[in-house]
Amino acid sequence: xxxxxxxxxxxxxxxxxxxxxxxxxxxxxAVGYYCQMDLTGHDGPKGQVQLEDMPSAMFFSQVRDxxxxxxxxxxxxxxxxxxxxxxxxxxxxxxxxPWIAAETALYVIGSDVTGGMGAPxxxxxxxxxxxxxxxxxxxxxxxxxxxxxxxxxxxxxxxxAEDAGTDGSDDISARLRxxxxxxxx
Numbered sequence: 001x002x003x004x005x006x007x008x009x010x011x012x013x014x015x016x017x018x019x020x021x022x023x024x025x026x027x028x029x030a031v032g033y034y035c036q037m038d039l040t041g042h043d044g045p046k047g048q049v050q051l052e053d054m055p056s057a058m059f060f061s062q063v064r065d066x067x068x069x070x071x072x073x074x075x076x077x078x079x080x081x082x083x084x085x086x087x088x089x090x091x092x093x094x095x096x097x098p099w100i101a102a103e104t105a106l107y108v109i110g111s112d113v114t115g116g117m118g119a120p121x122x123x124x125x126x127x128x129x130x131x132x133x134x135x136x137x138x139x140x141x142x143x144x145x146x147x148x149x150x151x152x153x154x155x156x157x158x159x160x161a162e163d164a165g166t167d168g169s170d171d172i173s174a175r176l177r178x179x180x181x182x183x184x185x
Contacts, residue, residue, distance in 0.1 A: 023099035042116025062115030111140030
C-alpha cells in the first residue's frame with residue numbers, strides 16, 4: 001500500500017504535465033538531502049523532489065534515496081513532482097542523462113552497480129530496450145515505479161539486494177574492505 005505522500009505525488013503527476021514545474025538543474029552548490037555532500041562528487045543518476053510551497057528542489061545522491069523519500073510514511077509534505085536522471089541513450093555513470101518524471105521511469109533493481117553513495121542503486125530508464133540491454137550487462141530485474149514497494153527502498157542495502165535475487169555480500173564485503181584500507185594500521 002502506498003503511503004499518503006506517495007498518493008499525493010501520484011495525484012500531482014496525473015495533472016497536465018504543462019502545469020508541473022520543470023526539473024531544477026543541479027549546480028555546484030547542490031548537496032544530497034540525506035548526506036549533505038556535494039552531488040558533483042558522486043557518479044551515477046541522481047534524483048530530485050519538488051514540494052508544494054517550497055522554493056527549491058531537494059536533491060538526492062542516489063535514485064534509491066529519492067524513491068525511499070517518496071515512500072517514507074513520515075514524509076508529510078505534498079510532493080509536486082519528482083525527477084530522476086535517465087540512463088537511456090548516451091548516458092554514462094559519470095554523465096547521467098536528462099531529468100525524467102520518476103513516475104514514468106522504468107527501474108532496474110538488483111543489478112551489480114552501486115549509486116553515488118556506494119549502495120545498490122535503482123537505475124532509471126525512459127527506454128525499455130536500453131533498460132534490458134543494461135540488465136544483460138549488469139543483471140537485475142525491471143520494475144515500473146508503481147510496483148516498487150516501500151519495503152524495497154526502505155530496507156537496508158543488503159536486504160534490498162537479497163530481495164532482488166543477490167545476497168548483497170559482495171557489496172558489503174567490498175565496502176568493509178574499502179573502509180579498512182583507509183585506516184592506518
